[in-house]
Amino acid sequence: MAAKSAWGPGSKSGRAARLTYAAPTYEFLEKRARRRVPGFAFDFVQGGTGADWGVDENRRVLDAVQIVPRYGELEKVETGVEIYGRRYDVPIGIAPTGMDALIWPGSTMALAKAAAHGNIPYITGTLANSTLEEVAEVAGGNTWLQLYGFPREDHRVTFDLIARAKTAGVSAIVATLDAPVRAKRPRDLHNRLVVPFRPTPRTVWQVATAPHWALALLRNGMPRFANIDRYVDGRPTLDNVAGFVQRELKGTFSWEEIARMRREWDGALLVKGVLHPDDAEEAVKAGADGILVSNHGGRQSDAAPSPVDVLPGIRDRVDGRTDLFLDSGVRSGLDAVRAMALGARAVFCGRAYLYALAALGDGGGAHFADLIREEFAVAMAQSGAWSPAGLGDVTFRHPGAFDFGA
Ligand SMILES: Cc1cc2nc3c(=O)[nH]c(=O)nc-3n(C[C@H](O)[C@H](O)[C@H](O)COP(=O)(O)O)c2cc1C
Numbered sequence: 001m002a003a004k005s006a007w008g009p010g011s012k013s014g015r016a017a018r019l020t021y022a023a024p025t026y027e028f029l030e031k032r033a034r035r036r037v038p039g040f041a042f043d044f045v046q047g048g049t050g051a052d053w054g055v056d057e058n059r060r061v062l063d064a065v066q067i068v069p070r071y072g073e074l075e076k077v078e079t080g081v082e083i084y085g086r087r088y089d090v091p092i093g094i095a096p097t098g099m100d101a102l103i104w105p106g107s108t109m110a111l112a113k114a115a116a117h118g119n120i121p122y123i124t125g126t127l128a129n130s131t132l133e134e135v136a137e138v139a140g141g142n143t144w145l146q147l148y149g150f151p152r153e154d155h156r157v158t159f160d161l162i163a164r165a166k167t168a169g170v171s172a173i174v175a176t177l178d179a180p181v182r183a184k185r186p187r188d189l190h191n192r193l194v195v196p197f198r199p200t201p202r203t204v205w206q207v208a209t210a211p212h213w214a215l216a217l218l219r220n221g222m223p224r225f226a227n228i229d230r231y232v233d234g235r236p237t238l239d240n241v242a243g244f245v246q247r248e249l250k251g252t253f254s255w256e257e258i259a260r261m262r263r264e265w266d267g268a269l270l271v272k273g274v275l276h277p278d279d280a281e282e283a284v285k286a287g288a289d290g291i292l293v294s295n296h297g298g299r300q301s302d303a304a305p306s307p308v309d310v311l312p313g314i315r316d317r318v319d320g321r322t323d324l325f326l327d328s329g330v331r332s333g334l335d336a337v338r339a340m341a342l343g344a345r346a347v348f349c350g351r352a353y354l355y356a357l358a359a360l361g362d363g364g365g366a367h368f369a370d371l372i373r374e375e376f377a378v379a380m381a382q383s384g385a386w387s388p389a390g391l392g393d394v395t396f397r398h399p400g401a402f403d404f405g406a
Contacts (some may be wrong), residue, residue, distance in 0.1 A: 003099065004193070006375075007020070011085065012128045012391060013266065015363070016367070017365055018365070023359060025332065026114035026332060026368075027360075028200050029355045029364070029368065030046075030351075030359075032355075034083055034360055036167055036210060037103055037212075037213045038209075038210045039127055039206045040191035040193050041103045041358075042103065043188065043190075043193075044174025044191075045102075045358075046187075046299065046351065047299075047344075048299050049184055049186075049299055049300055049301065049302055050186070051186075052186065054210070054302045055298035055299075055329075056296065058296075058297070058306045058307075059329050060333050061306040061309050061329075061400045062330070062339075064398070064400055065308065065341070065342070065396060065398050066396060067337065067383045067394050067395070067396045068394070068396070069383055070394070071384065072219050073235025074129055074387040075155035077378075077381050077387070078387040078388075079345060079373060079387075081345075083155055083323070083346060084290075084341070085174060086141055088121060088195075089176075090118060090119075090120055090144070090372070090373045090376055091388050092296070092346075092347055092373070093113065093346060094111050094115060094122040094347070094353050094365075095245075095294075095347060096123040096126075096146035096226075096272075097125055097226075098125045098127025099129075099200075099260070099352050100125065100128060100354060101220065101223035103354045104216060104361075105129075105220040105265070106129070106216055106219065106220035106356055107129055107354065107357050108124065108125075108130035109134065109228075109362070110246045110363075110365050111135075111357070112124070112130070112138040112143070113138055113352065113365065114366050114369050115138075115369075116142060116366070117366040117370075118366065118373065121142055121144050122142055122144065122364075123146045124143060124144070124145055125146045125151050125229070125243055126145075126146055126147055126161065126163040126228070127148070127251075128225075128226065128227060129220075129223055129226055131226045132145050132168055132217065132227055133167075134226070135165065136168040136169055136170060140169065140357050141169060141171045143169070143170050143172055143331040144164045144172040144174055145169060145172070146174045146176055146272065146299065146391075147161060147162070147173055148176055148249050148250065149174065149249070149252065149253050149257065149311065150248050150252050151250055152248055152270075156203050157231050160231075162261065164262055164343040165267075171268060172268035172269070172270060172289075172290075173265050173268070173269050173270070174272050175261060175269070175270070175271050176249070176252070176272045177272065178272070178275075178296050179251025179252060180252040182298055184298045196242070197238070197239075202299060210360075211247055212351075212361065213358070215230075224236075224238065225242065228241055228245060228354050229241055232244045253271075255283075255286045255327070258287070258288065262288075263288035268289045268290060269288055269289050270323075270325070271283045271290075271292070272291075273300075273303060273306060274291045274292075274293055274299060274314070274391065275293065275302035275314075276297060276310070276314075277292075277317035277318070280314045280317055280318045281317055281318060283318075283322065287360030289322060289323060290323040290328070290345075291325065292325040292327060292348065293310065293314060293326045293327075294326070294327045294328050295328050297327070297328050297329070297350050298328065298329075305402050307327065307329075308326070308338070308342065308400070309402045311344060312342060312343065312401045313404040314403075315342075315404075323368075324343055324344055325345055325346050326339045326342075326344040326347050326348075327349065327350060329351075330348070330349050330352070331349070332372065333373070333376030333379045333395070334375060336374065336376050336379070336386075337379040337380055337383055338396070340392075341383070341394045341396045345393065346400070349372070353365055353405060
């Protein structure tokens, strides 16, 4: 009888067992996603701003973090964590992505199901494909809500979204700061992925040659900004709502606006996109419970440092006064271990979950949640940490730490 591998299907059966072989890591999912969806949809997700330098940098700096294994203790691995009074099975959540249905029609609800399956936080986006209420119905208190600003009429839309989040039982609000202007995304321009969207012979051909995606589109309908439909005058067609978003949305908040949000919202309040310790300090002053250190996955500035490299400087400044989270470039359980060794309380994955859906369909999110949890458990134990709390004590080398001066 063949020896059982710890990485084999174990007690899984059927499709879940087959996926253990077909898509064992992020890299397999990304490759498979590229083959299964139209090129313009894949480019929309994979691309960064400028020359994708920031996207590559996020990987380079994570790969450079080394962890020295320690031995001599043997315990049962525990991956669970408590965050803002709620127990999650693993400190690796799903980052918010707008227009997510472009790479996999129906993605938002599939992500909500993945969050429920894996008992992990899912930060659903202001610009997600389903409403926050629909997400909360499936993901319950695992639902966190990402907010963009809509300053017109004294932030009517923003504060209505917060009121809706309260009613729906959302656990945390995450205000995005790092998109004060629309970044230039060269691949989207080249693919003519602009508002209003008009298909070209090339895009039609790409759809015709991506049957899984086309069928998912038939089942789920055109991508939408479902949270926003109700605020738009006239019929909520994609062009109409996208036009509203282009005119009204502001991808950042002033500290005063964050402080006002703090007064309106009793749950956990996080800001997303902070990369400088001074901004972290401002966030704490404005009353943020947490900071999601992020460079938007390399999609806003090609010169921005990777969150991994600024995390130590931010931690030195605000340690103990707020919780630090990290995204941008996280692809594996080992990456989560690296980021948590540097001081993150939990990490989030954006592209990884979208590729998982594009590669495997609606169930891809649950597959990725299982896969990364298993990787995380093994990477922790291999580092000599048997629970997330132990990751603070591992011995690591981090060559790229950013020097902010005294
Ligand atoms: C297709 C796509 C859409 C995104 N949309 C949003 C958004 O609407 N709001 C936001 O705060 N961040 C958005 N992000 C950034 C993610 O929340 C996250 O910071 C980033 O994806 C993390 O990097 P990773 O993709 O390498 O994991 C988006 C990212 C992608 C890839």
